[in-house]
Amino acid sequence: MSHKSANEVPAEPVRAGSGTVRQVLIGPDEGPNFSMRRFTMEPGGGMPKHTNTVEHEQYVLGGAARIGLGDEVIEVTQGDVIFIPAGLPHWYESLGPEDFEFLCVVPNGPDEIRIVEGE
Amino acid sequence: MSHKSANEVPAEPVRAGSGTVRQVLIGPDEGPNFSMRRFTMEPGGGMPKHTNTVEHEQYVLGGAARIGLGDEVIEVTQGDVIFIPAGLPHWYESLGPEDFEFLCVVPNGPDEIRIVEGE
Numbered sequence: 001m002s003h004k005s006a007n008e009v010p011a012e013p014v015r016a017g018s019g020t021v022r023q024v025l026i027g028p029d030e031g032p033n034f035s036m037r038r039f040t041m042e043p044g045g046g047m048p049k050h051t052n053t054v055e056h057e058q059y060v061l062g063g064a065a066r067i068g069l070g071d072e073v074i075e076v077t078q079g080d081v082i083f084i085p086a087g088l089p090h091w092y093e094s095l096g097p098e099d100f101e102f103l104c105v106v107p108n109g110p111d112e113i114r115i116v117e118g119e
Numbered sequence: 120m121s122h123k124s125a126n127e128v129p130a131e132p133v134r135a136g137s138g139t140v141r142q143v144l145i146g147p148d149e150g151p152n153f154s155m156r157r158f159t160m161e162p163g164g165g166m167p168k169h170t171n172t173v174e175h176e177q178y179v180l181g182g183a184a185r186i187g188l189g190d191e192v193i194e195v196t197q198g199d200v201i202f203i204p205a206g207l208p209h210w211y212e213s214l215g216p217e218d219f220e221f222l223c224v225v226p227n228g229p230d231e232i233r234i235v236e237g238e
Contacts, residue, residue, distance in 0.1 A: 001188050002202045003195070006178070025200045026176045033226045034153045036176045036200070057145045057155045059125070059222060061180075069120050076122070081144045081155070083121045103178060105224050107152045 002030060006038055016113055019045020019094070028108040037104050041065065043096025049089050049116040054106045056084040063100035066093045089116045121149060125157055135232055138164020138213070147227045156223050160184065162215025168208050168235040173225045175203040182219035185212045195221075208235045 004025075011021040019042035026036040038061070041047075049068060060080040067074050068091040069084060075095070076082065084090050094100035123144075130140040138161035145155040157180070160166075168187060179199040186193050187210040188203060194214070195201065203209050213219035 001191075001204055001207055002200075003188070003193050004200050006198045006200050009200075025178070026202050030202050031176050032174060034176065034224065036178065036224065055151060057150050057153065057224070059144070059155065059178075069122070072120075074122050079125045081121075081123050081125050081128075083145050083149050085120055088120055103222070105153065105155065105176070 002026075009038075011040070014039070014047065016050060016115060017041070017045065017047040017092075019043075020047060020092075025103075031108070034105055034107050037106070039102055039104055041092060041094035041100040043094050043099070045100075046093040047091055049091040051087055051089050051114045051116060052084075052106075052111050053086055054109070054111045055086045056082070057105040058082040058084070059103045061101040061103060063098040064095040065100040065102075066095060067091070121145075128157075130159070133158070133166065135169065135234060136160070136164065136166035136211075138162075139166060139211075144222075150227070153224055153226050156225070158221055158223055160211060160213035160219040162213050162218070164219075165212040166210055168210040170206055170208050170233045170235065171203075171225075171230050172205055173228070173230045174205045175201070176224045177201040177203070178222045180220040180222065182217040183214040184219040184221075185214060186210070 014020040133139040
């Protein structure tokens with residue numbers, strides 16, 4: 001068991017993104033099946049179109065963003081829930097004025113991030 | 120893929136608790152490996168000491184609560200992260216003045232809730 005404040009967890013820049021940091025709140029060292037991460041994207045920051053080999057279950061904590069999911073574009077705010085299946089191309093753009101902050105839960109195990117170029 | 124507001128998801132009372140409702144934000148019909156649920160406990164509400172056969176990964180969205188984890192008692196507020204391993208006896212007491220609200224992610228598959236009596 002463990003108890004911590006998310007604000008105490010170290011944040012690491014997400015290299016594939018801009019103005020984006022990631023915190024591993026519960027990682028594979030604690031959770032046997034899945035990991036809980038928190039992403040924070042500055043206004044104007046985000047991540048380019050990419051795919052993952054694992055699914056994402058996400059909950060928006062604050063801020064606002066435009067998100068591309070396959071051919072759809074959605075806008076999300078606090079309390080929104082997004083399910084992104086493995087392999088679906090997706091991207092993020094933080095709209096401001098606050099940081100866009102969301103939880104993203106993924107199964108443990110290898111994930112490969114592929115940037116989708118030329119679109 | 121899916122996108123919804125958590126506020127649109129139906130809430131069902133948690134029978135084992137008091138003043139407590141549960142919303143399944145992403146269930147086994149969508150997520151292949153784990154489910155994301157949101158619990159809301161009125162001030163004074165909560166859940167008695169119990170065990171589950173699955174682990175919990177939790178994130179506090181708002182309010183405050185006292186939580187028993189094995190022999191420890193902790194107090195939690197917004198942004199706190201709790202990992203409860205499978206089988207560990209635990210309980211919740213919502214402290215108010217706001218509703219205590221948290222996400223609880225569990226692996227898909229059968230879970231058995233056992234109330235721990237006589238303590």
